[in-house]
Amino acid sequence: MTGYEVRTTVLHNAGTDLGGVASDVSGALDDLLAAVSADGTIPQDDDISAMIAVSYRTIQEIAAGSIAAAVTALGGYGEGLTSMAATYRGADLEAYRGADLETAAASKAGATWA
DSSP states (O other): OOOOOOOHHHHHHHHHHHHHHHHHHHHHHHHHHHHHHHTOOOOOSSHHHHHHHHHHHHHHHHHHHHHHHHHHHHHHHHHHHHHHHHHHHHHHHHHHTTSOHHHHHHHTTTOOOO
């Protein structure tokens, strides 16, 4: 492999978008949990309904925890992509040190983030 081109703007935008997805999913989860909570508890009139209620709460906690962990991971991946973009951009700028700054700026045209 002789080299490759890293499109830092694309990396940065993907990371930002992924962070946005994580925020959206987190908000949707909060809305869902609020709606479920508003429905109230399962009546526990006998042993069977009591077991169902306990199972339901346990399953709900496990599912909410799993989704929350996935949302945290998505946000982390988004941060990783934006950090990667900044690292590559910094390396590119280091490579251009000592070169004509106008040439370096022109080669980075289209990068819309700082």
